[in-house]
Amino acid sequence: MTTAATPVRKATPPSAPAAGARVKRPGLGKRLELALLLGPALLVFVGFVLVPIGIAGFYSLFKWNGFGPLDDFIGFDNYVDAFSGTVFQGAIVHNLIIAGLSIVVQLPLSIGLAMLLNRKLRGRAVLRALVFAPYVLSEAITAVIWVLMLQPGGFADQVLKGAGLGGLVHQWLADPGIVLYTLFAVITWKYVGFGIILLLAGLQGVPAELREAAALDGASAWQTTRHVVLPLLGPTIRIWIFLSVIGSLQLFDVVWIMTLGGPANASTTMATYLVDHGFKRYEFGFGSAVAVILFVICFVFALLYQRFALRRDTEGALTRMVG
């Protein structure tokens, strides 16, 4: 019985390196260490992320006001209700508009400003700090500040009038046709600094030799930017887009404080819709369904983006099993 096995084993070169050796199962000590170090975090993750997601999924199948027993099983009716309601449809559209605008407006703005701030210029440190300052404020404070500045006859209107642009004065938060773009402007004000910091870090990673080489080859500043700097910023830009879209899909605080999703639902997002129905109307089953929808949308986007856009960047960076 054992005779057949022996030659085979001999056929394997004893010095066969790496691959096999690295996937060797960790020893008891190592495993204990892993459990010890990973355990608490894993427990918290399971308890506060996975379990609640599961519970939300469960609640979403009931008509439930948050009190008393779960005895009104309605299957997927909550999901059907959500998708067939015009307010929720509008909310999804609003989230997508914000996500799209982020990429089209904030990204070029951030790249431009980052490149400016990457140059050697007087007071660069101060400028960088100024641009980054709004990001340090909490969303709640940002929203309250802007509510005050944007009220009719407020600071924003006065500045416009002072600059001779009185014709641009609008009902920033009261006009259903404008309110979403007003909110986008506030969000941009807050987050463009973060984008710039990310991109500045990315720019530091562009080797000076490459720029010099391009210059020696007679490339113009624009050509250097287009063919050397931007491609090397690629990984940073892709990460930025990822964070930006996920953030846009979950947009909540600024909208909730500034408009409560109004007027006439013109700035409702999926998250404000969720809180409005879950907590303000005691529709916890329905709110759970909306939460699950929001989660699935974000999750699917994250998976697809990782698979198709981020794969190149993360290849090789993924940690292998500790050996």
Next chain:
Amino acid sequence: MFVKRRIPVLAALVAIVPLALSACSGGSDTPAQPSGPVTLTWWHNGTTDPIKSIWEKVVADYHQAHPDVTLKAQPLQNEDFPTKVPLALQGAQPPDVYQSWGAGELASQVTSGKLADITDATKPWISGTGKFAESWQVDGKQYGVPFEQHFVGFWYRKDLFQQAGITTPPKTMDELNAAVTQLKAKNIAPISVGGKDRWPDAFYFNYFAVRECSADVLKQSVKAVKLEDPCWTKAGQDLKSFLATQPFQTGFAGTPAQQGAGSSAGLVANGKAAMELQGDWEPGTMSALTDDKQLDSKIGWFPFPSVAGGRGDPAAVLGGGDGFACTSRASKACADFLQYLNTEPVQTQLAAKGAGLPVNSAAAKSLKTDTLKQVYDYGVKAPYLQMYFDKAFPTAVGAALNDAVANMFAGQGTPEGIVAAVNQAAAGNK
């Protein structure tokens, strides 16, 4: 917009965990009625003066008079109640006494099985607690008691009215419309409204309904959670024609009701608008938003005008109340405590310090200003009282009503649409 943490989703999810965990520990345990020393956990919304210090004094006084009862007061922001109360009522240890606005919301909370039926304990004295006390009943059982009542009407600036040549406060819609025209002619914003918060918009629809519908129709509609009588559509049409006169300040759809000098209350407080349809809490709200120490003498009050041809009583009043509900752990002690809150000394303090309109009539004479006395008299003498509909209806239906009205304020929607929105929400549709 980038690294926004997953707050909404996770917060909602995380918030639900305790629900699930506590669901196992059951809510069916029979209420133990402790004899001997008892501690009452008390959730109230008195986070700011004057009511904050009044409740602090109540805690001390009550313990002194009842050494067996210790009150553990926990002031919470108003906005925290919709989230914390449901979670607590699912939990094993809900507060013993908590702020409740009665009616539809209370009815939802009763389904938790944690609330105490205090009908018997309150029977001897409940009749002395104002006209809105019924709103703390669900299916004929008393679950809470109001300590303040509220009436809604128009607050106006006497100085701006004078400036526009308006000599007497409007009594009919025609007179109100005329006043709006006169104020506009003087370049004064006639009426301010906090459209961002939606509920101030709803006051208008509510009042038009109270004027258009007979008391019987109102009662029946609230009970059935169904708007069938044509008077509801008529109320929506009244609102639509009123909106067409453009009586409100610029950008009203984005204006908050009570926050900052640019809020609807702030605009009246600072003389930027002449009127606002608000509850009796308005003077207190306004005084915090202006430096004007003479404000009280500059503002007056008049009831919502009569509507020509309406079947509702022109003297009927819209309002509600602030109260507390009891959970079952120590319901006897809780009911006794609520009775104390309705005694003359406590009620007199509430009235005298401008915290609200007392439910104990003996305290009414201590009200801070003559205007508040006027509001109080009007309210208690009213032939019919209607609880704000967003509170009277189940929570989801009330919110749908407020939304539909706010949409009309923002230039979208129809009178029929408001009625349809309510009926749809009552049927459980989005």
